[in-house]
Amino acid sequence: xxxxxxxxxxxxxxxxxxxxxxxxxxxxxxxxxxxxxxxxxxxxxxxxxxxxxxxxxxxxxxxxxxxxxxxxxxxxxxxxxxxxxxxxxxxxxxxxxxxxxxxxxxxxxxxxxxxxxxxxxxxxxxxxxxxxxxxxxxxxxxxxxxxxxxxxxxxxxxxxxx
Amino acid sequence: xxxxxxxxxxxxxxxxxxxxxxxxxxxxxxxxxxxxxxxxxxxxxxxxxxxxxxxxxxxxxxxxxxxxxxxxxxxxxxxxxxxxxxxxxxxxxxxxxxxxxxxxxxxxxxxxxxxxxxxxxxxxxxxxxxxxxxxxxxxxxxxxxxxxxxxxxxxxxxxxxxxxxxxxxxxxxxxxxxxxxxxx
Numbered sequence: 001x002x003x004x005x006x007x008x009x010x011x012x013x014x015x016x017x018x019x020x021x022x023x024x025x026x027x028x029x030x031x032x033x034x035x036x037x038x039x040x041x042x043x044x045x046x047x048x049x050x051x052x053x054x055x056x057x058x059x060x061x062x063x064x065x066x067x068x069x070x071x072x073x074x075x076x077x078x079x080x081x082x083x084x085x086x087x088x089x090x091x092x093x094x095x096x097x098x099x100x101x102x103x104x105x106x107x108x109x110x111x112x113x114x115x116x117x118x119x120x121x122x123x124x125x126x127x128x129x130x131x132x133x134x135x136x137x138x139x140x141x142x143x144x145x146x147x148x149x150x151x152x153x154x155x156x157x158x159x160x161x162x
Numbered sequence: 163x164x165x166x167x168x169x170x171x172x173x174x175x176x177x178x179x180x181x182x183x184x185x186x187x188x189x190x191x192x193x194x195x196x197x198x199x200x201x202x203x204x205x206x207x208x209x210x211x212x213x214x215x216x217x218x219x220x221x222x223x224x225x226x227x228x229x230x231x232x233x234x235x236x237x238x239x240x241x242x243x244x245x246x247x248x249x250x251x252x253x254x255x256x257x258x259x260x261x262x263x264x265x266x267x268x269x270x271x272x273x274x275x276x277x278x279x280x281x282x283x284x285x286x287x288x289x290x291x292x293x294x295x296x297x298x299x300x301x302x303x304x305x306x307x308x309x310x311x312x313x314x315x316x317x318x319x320x321x322x323x324x325x326x327x328x329x330x331x332x333x334x335x336x337x338x339x340x341x342x343x344x345x346x
Contacts, residue, residue, distance in 0.1 A: 130263050137297040145295050151265045153305040 050100035064088030210240035215251035220258025
């Protein structure tokens with residue numbers, strides 16, 4: 001892959017570039033530089049589609065959560081991946097809703113599943129989970145089979161009792 | 163599979179001659195009677211008049227469509243016409259995975275159905291939760307509503323569904339059917 005836009009990007013953000021992994025150019029950012037970097041990617045390089053924000057939980061790392069963004073350029077037909085690390089105690093990153101409207105929902109999902117708080121997002125209600133759910137199910141320390149039923153369970157019935 | 167033959171007797175109470183029994187059926191001036199218990203009669207009527215409510219949440223829906231369509235044809239068992247209002251249905255077919263978030267909706271649909279009502283767990287997710295054992299999915303709908311017939315499989319073959327319907331019909335035919343009160 002030697003698209004001109006990627007070469008320009010690599011020169012521009014040379015310090016934090018991780019090169020091309022799995023066919024996608026990867027940048028590692030400082031959390032403080034997120035909004036300005038994404039704004040530059042959107043305005044100067046044409047990354048106009050916000051694909052996803054998710055996270056990776058590394059339980060033993062000093063900075064436990066890796067927040068991962070994917071952007072796509074519908075002009076150049078290329079993707080870019082941004083990674084930044086936040087601590088496990090209070091995982092906070094800045095919101096991107098001022099740049100991409102679709103960030104509203106995706107940040108809500110990321111907050112549901114990993115408990116990452118997005119500073120500036122006014123609506124972090126549960127979107128896939130439900131009100132009253134305790135914890136964040138995709139964190140590594142969430143018990144794998146723990147259920148939080150909304151309807152109280154019946155005692156085991158005929159077919160279950162042997 | 164469909165239970166006992168109903169005995170047909172003539173006015174005097176002796177068994178009416180069968181057409182295939184060798185002796186020719188002679189006509190009498192009197193009517194012939196059907197002697198049976200009330201439960202047996204009502205069960206016989208009800209088992210061929212199942213109105214399913216398809217509570218369809220996941221990929222088993224494809225198999226539900228296949229078993230409803232002309233090739234396998236659940237109309238043969240009187241269970242063809244889906245009612246999309248639970249108040250008009252008497253068989254709740256839960257087809258697919260039910261999540262914890264969906265469970266209150268399933269309970270409300272079940273409670274809206276009028277008696278008599280039966281529940282079929284269609285597929286392994288509705289029966290036991292299947293391979294989902296996590297925060298999101300309900301481990302079998304029998305944790306929240308009573309289930310009459312379980313059809314495992316991921317998805318079940320149409321033959322298994324038809325077998326399930328026939329076993330449910332057998333259960334209905336042999337069951338108690340209080341109509342007026344508990345004694346009748």
